[in-house]
Amino acid sequence: MTDISTRSADGGAGGAALSLRKLAPVVFLAPAILMLAVYLLYPLVDSFRLSLLDWNGLGSNAQFVGLDNWKKLLSDTLFWEAAWNNILLAVFSVLIQMPIAVILAVVLDNAGKGSRILKILYFLPLLMSSVALGVLFKYFYDVNFGPLNALLDYVGLGYLAQDWLGDTRFALGAVIAVICWQYIPFYMVLFMAGLASFPAEISEAAKLDGASEATIFWKMKLPHLKGTIRTAAVLSVIGALRYFDLIYVMTGGGPEGSSELMATYMYRNVFSSFQLGYGSTVASGMFIVVILIASVLLRFSKRYETEV
Amino acid sequence: MNFVSKLSALACGVAMVAAVPFAAHAADKTITEWDLQTTAGAVKVIRDAADRFEKANPGYKVEDTHILNDAYKTKIKIAFGANEPPCVFSSWGGGPLREYVKADQVVDLTPYLDKDPAFKDRFLPASFGASTIDGKIYALPAENTAIAVVFYNKDLFAKYKVTPPKTWDELLNVIEVFKKNGIAPFALANKNKWTGSMFYGYLVDRIGGPEAFANAAQRKNGGSFADPVFVEAGKRLQELVKAGAFQKGYNGLDYDVGGSRRLLYTEKAAMELMGTWEASTIGNENPDFAKKLGFFQFPSVPGGKGDPNALLGTLGDNYISVSKACLEPDKAVELLKTLTDDTAAAGRLADNRIMPLKAIKTDNPFLTEVYSLVAKAPSVQLWWDQELTPKLGELHKDTSQALFGLSKTPEQVATEFEAAAKAELK
Numbered sequence: 001m002t003d004i005s006t007r008s009a010d011g012g013a014g015g016a017a018l019s020l021r022k023l024a025p026v027v028f029l030a031p032a033i034l035m036l037a038v039y040l041l042y043p044l045v046d047s048f049r050l051s052l053l054d055w056n057g058l059g060s061n062a063q064f065v066g067l068d069n070w071k072k073l074l075s076d077t078l079f080w081e082a083a084w085n086n087i088l089l090a091v092f093s094v095l096i097q098m099p100i101a102v103i104l105a106v107v108l109d110n111a112g113k114g115s116r117i118l119k120i121l122y123f124l125p126l127l128m129s130s131v132a133l134g135v136l137f138k139y140f141y142d143v144n145f146g147p148l149n150a151l152l153d154y155v156g157l158g159y160l161a162q163d164w165l166g167d168t169r170f171a172l173g174a175v176i177a178v179i180c181w182q183y184i185p186f187y188m189v190l191f192m193a194g195l196a197s198f199p200a201e202i203s204e205a206a207k208l209d210g211a212s213e214a215t216i217f218w219k220m221k222l223p224h225l226k227g228t229i230r231t232a233a234v235l236s237v238i239g240a241l242r243y244f245d246l247i248y249v250m251t252g253g254g255p256e257g258s259s260e261l262m263a264t265y266m267y268r269n270v271f272s273s274f275q276l277g278y279g280s281t282v283a284s285g286m287f288i289v290v291i292l293i294a295s296v297l298l299r300f301s302k303r304y305e306t307e308v
Numbered sequence: 309m310n311f312v313s314k315l316s317a318l319a320c321g322v323a324m325v326a327a328v329p330f331a332a333h334a335a336d337k338t339i340t341e342w343d344l345q346t347t348a349g350a351v352k353v354i355r356d357a358a359d360r361f362e363k364a365n366p367g368y369k370v371e372d373t374h375i376l377n378d379a380y381k382t383k384i385k386i387a388f389g390a391n392e393p394p395c396v397f398s399s400w401g402g403g404p405l406r407e408y409v410k411a412d413q414v415v416d417l418t419p420y421l422d423k424d425p426a427f428k429d430r431f432l433p434a435s436f437g438a439s440t441i442d443g444k445i446y447a448l449p450a451e452n453t454a455i456a457v458v459f460y461n462k463d464l465f466a467k468y469k470v471t472p473p474k475t476w477d478e479l480l481n482v483i484e485v486f487k488k489n490g491i492a493p494f495a496l497a498n499k500n501k502w503t504g505s506m507f508y509g510y511l512v513d514r515i516g517g518p519e520a521f522a523n524a525a526q527r528k529n530g531g532s533f534a535d536p537v538f539v540e541a542g543k544r545l546q547e548l549v550k551a552g553a554f555q556k557g558y559n560g561l562d563y564d565v566g567g568s569r570r571l572l573y574t575e576k577a578a579m580e581l582m583g584t585w586e587a588s589t590i591g592n593e594n595p596d597f598a599k600k601l602g603f604f605q606f607p608s609v610p611g612g613k614g615d616p617n618a619l620l621g622t623l624g625d626n627y628i629s630v631s632k633a634c635l636e637p638d639k640a641v642e643l644l645k646t647l648t649d650d651t652a653a654a655g656r657l658a659d660n661r662i663m664p665l666k667a668i669k670t671d672n673p674f675l676t677e678v679y680s681l682v683a684k685a686p687s688v689q690l691w692w693d694q695e696l697t698p699k700l701g702e703l704h705k706d707t708s709q710a711l712f713g714l715s716k717t718p719e720q721v722a723t724e725f726e727a728a729a730k731a732e733l734k
Contacts, residue, residue, distance in 0.1 A: 059391075059411030059413045143560065144571060145574075163560055166498075251499065255709055255713055256715055257706065272701075273698050276389070
């Protein structure tokens with residue numbers, strides 16, 4: 001109290017009003033900054049601190065080991081295999097989700113009012129809890145009782161039936177397919193919003209000039225969506241790099257680590273192996289990997305933004 | 309000034325509201341208890357014991373919380389990490405309990421038990437094995453006796469004229485018969501990894517006896533996980549895999565959602581190596597099938613040093629301990645004793661679970677048979693993933709899954725595991 005009054009005295013006659021004006025943004029921003037600090041900044045910094053410890057996470061027997069955990073991380077093939085799986089997930093997420101979402105959005109946009117039920121239907125996967133989805137698809141892929149293999153068998157493609165989740169060659173792909181299925185609706189809605197701002201007059205004018213639907217799509221709608229697609233791709237990549245839930249539910253990172261992601265590897269270290277220190281190193285390493293890739297991506301998309 | 313006074317009035321109000329529950333707490337002292345018993349029968353046994361404790365100790369209240377298995381493992385760890393553990397908590401003994409003890413979080417029960425030998429001597433001596441660390445007892449065996457046995461479908465065995473195998477060759481023969489008839493010999497849900505670990509654990513025991521694992525795990529008598537016993541066990545395991553002993557997709561099936569049991573129910577598989585809790589699970593899920601269910605012990609291996617009566621499993625299933633953070637350790641130990649007294653034991657028996665006590669009488673033929681196996685077993689090896697330190701336990705589960713997947717050779721696994729054990733156990 002005294003602090004403020006002396007300062008306003010320094011400021012002269014208009015000082016009180018001025019300091020209030022200065023104070024207002026601080027007061028209004030304080031809750032947001034506080035939340036960010038407590039839930040984002042503090043855990044981030046603290047997990048870096050924890051990454052320097054050899055600690056099982058219980059009690060006070062932590063030992064400071066300097067950069068030992070980080071050295072271990074650099075030569076930990078399991079971590080880098082997990083990171084590679086994250087990259088595969090990111091690449092396939094973008095390659096599969098973006099085109100399908102664009103196609104769905106354009107088709108639904110063209111269909112007009114008649115497509116309302118379809119819009120709701122296509123949106124459903126996104127509304128389901130990942131855990132429920134995971135359990136559902138575990139049954140779907142079941143090698144002995146699952147409908148997928150039964151269907152393949154029924155249409156005479158029985159030789160394609162696989163042990164989808166139990167085979168190291170297929171487990172990651174099988175889960176990626178479900179992840180795409182879950183997230184395509186999200187990007188579809190994003191693109192539909194993008195298309196909503198596409199002026200109808202322009203496409204009508206183009207039609208009058210004899211442009212086909214395909215031309216309108218390739219030459220007009222797709223360029224119009226470019227910015228949205230870029231944003232969506234960045235979102236998709238970042239989401240893929242931090243991914244956890246469906247993998248955890250459906251394969252637990254297995255079999256034999258073939259579908260392990262950085263986040264599931266971190267979870268196993270902290271909660272199954274009782275290595276809070278090393279688990280935090282994995283978490284921080286993951287943070288660095290995500291930040292690096294995300295900033296490269298943002299840099300690229302920025303450059304495009306100025307060029308186009 | 310006005311603002312400040314409003315603020316302080318508000319603060320006073322908040323403080324008053326906050327003060328009310330504290331005042332209520334002061335009257336009754338609360339002892340918190342966490343466990344992972346979630347079936348109605350098991351919860352009732354615990355609540356009944358808590359009621360008895362509250363009656364005998366006026367002024368104390370027991371707050372019992374029952375949490376699902378996997379959620380429990382995460383939650384208890386966070387609670388200890390945050391220095392707010394419950395007074396009484398459950399574990400499986402072995403490696404994870406050792407982590408808590410190492411962190412100086414668990415009350416040593418030895419002095420309490422020494423004061424009350426009549427109470428302590430009711431337990432089977434072997435049942436304290438998993439909770440004894442450096443000669444001190446840190447937990448009481450509480451819930452059940454669970455051992456791994458091979459469950460089998462009696463109808464299928466009769467139909468194909470095979471009998472429960474006692475030796476390796478007989479087992480291979482049974483496998484061949486079922487394979488020929490389009491039935492998977494074993495149902496195995498090895499996404500969970502501890503399920504397949506049982507095969508490896510038993511093979512090591514049958515080949516090298518209980519000392520092989522004990523010496524290697526405790527780094528004594530020159531024990532090593534690179535010992536030929538472990539390589540041989542890996543080879544036998546892969547021999548089973550190559551003989552087609554397991555149904556398709558064994559490494560991806562999830563035990564928790566009944567992946568393996570569904571194969572048994574539909575008669576697509578004939579046997580399953582599993583803990584004895586499986587009998588009551590099957591009894592609940594599929595009472596008709598339970599009538600066809602029989603079990604036998606894991607067969608012997610030619611040239612093996614191990615006694616075919618030796619068992620893999622746990623005497624106690626869950627072990628209960630008192631945390632050092634508990635403000636009322638003496639009363640909490642009282643509660644532990646109430647939770648494992650004769651009334652609680654009888655309650656568990658009525659719920660088809662056997663506490664590892666010397667005097668157990670039951671007319672349930674299944675429980676009688678399990679109990680007699682335990683009584684004549686020269687040794688009961690705790691599940692490997694529980695006995696080993698958590699880190700090695702994870703590695704063991706990973707490497708045994710790789711053995712099943714044929715992606716690593718027994719030699720590779722033995723070398724890799726020994727290197728990790730050397731680094732971890734020093």
